[in-house]
Amino acid sequence: MELYEEEAEHLGPEFDTTRHACRAAIVKSPALHYLAHYSSGVFDFGVDALGDPPSPPDALPGGTRREELKRLGRHLTFQVTSLDRALQEARTGRLIRTVLHTEQGALFCDSVVPTEHVVGLVLDHAGAGPLFGHPAVDEADRAIAELATGLRGELSLGSLNPGGWETFGAPQALPGAGPREPHVSAGEGALDACAEAVRAQDLHLVAHVAGGEVLAMVDHLADPSLGPFFKQVTVEARRRFYLGFVRELGGLATRLNRAVRPVVGGLLVRAVLDVEMGAVYYYRLGPGEYVVGVTIDQAQVGEADDRMSALATRLTPSGP
Known part of the structure; x- marks a missing residue:
């Protein structure tokens, strides 16, 4: 596999181990076509x-697919920062992983630390297949997720378990x-x-939205087993937040x-906003219609997805 590498002019030797880790990740995972690293929204x-x-030396800037991807990555990191602020109201921690899954591909943005x-x-x-469990996307x-966790390890920081992959499929404790x-x-x-x-x-909360209206919203947020997740915010306050957010x-x-x-x-058919304590899921059903899910337990992010x-498959039998 022929790899193409590009680096910004400001890059110094302090990025060497990070670059090696990214190169190793794309070699290890044939499903990955592109990886980029950003610091405070700036392409590294x-x-x-x-x-x-490669672009010819006399090519006009901005016209290649790589240039488009650089701009998209920059836009996404700014969107993630804005979403992070919006989600703070739920008191579920920082936004650590964003998945944008379309009919033809998927884009991921994982946080190492808040500015990286x-x-x-x-x-x-x-293939179409299920949206969660698609071999290449997963x-x-x-x-x-492993790359982000490895880069945190370089900073002597522990894993945030993005995607819940480290605990996916583990036996669940039964509610009391x-x-x-x-x-x-x-x-x-x-x-x-x-x-x-x-x-x-x-899967602690599910909502069905169509035409800009929340038609159905149900939750188990008040279940006693979830009590430890409500030390900073009340059940009612979270319900109000999610009702507006969905x-x-x-x-x-x-x-x-x-x-x-x-x-x-392709159209955006699935999005995951993975925070330190759980995730918010968006699944498109049709024009202006979608379902939203929430888990507040990071260990269950994969199961809830x-x-x-x-x-979503049940509500759209013909597929997304």
Whole structure:
């Protein structure tokens, strides 16, 4: 596999181990086509297996796919910073991993520390299949999560378990009490399907949105087993936040789709906003219609995503 590497003029030897780690990640994971490193939104270096020829010396700047990817990565790191601020209200920690999964590829942005991000890309992934569990997308997702964790290790920092990959598939502790009825904040739309998907073990909140309105929203946030997650914020305060946030996610998805589609291709069908304590999931059902899920347990991020993928498949039998 022929790799192409590009670095910014400001790069010094302090980036050597980081560059080696990124090169090793893309060699190890054939699903990854592109990796770039950003500091405070500034492109540091990139390594790719795109197969595009280098730009001729007299080429006009900004016209190549690599230039488009650099700009998209810069845009994404700024979007992530803005989203991080918005999500702080839920008191679930920093935004550590963002997944933008389209019909033709996937873009990832994982945080090493708040000002340092790695951006990865999967292009032309084969087959429709489930959105969560897609072989190429999941392989790249895991690779970037491992890379971010490894780069944190260079700074003597522990793992944030991005994607919940380190705990995915581990045995779950059973809740102390029997199953309870979920709390219903909005009771129309796909209420029954949402109520069946939500549970106290992993997928703690599910909402169905269409036409800018939250038709259904159910949750298990008040389950006693989740008590330790509410030392800084009340259940009602989180419910209010998510009720507003799930409504706004449609507009955010539209803006992200506009930025990602020209480079990655296809409509945005899945997005994951992975924070230190859990994740928010967006799954597109149709024009202006989507389902949103929330987990507040980082160890269950993978399981909750799997349940959301199954819910989205159930509500769109013909596929996304």
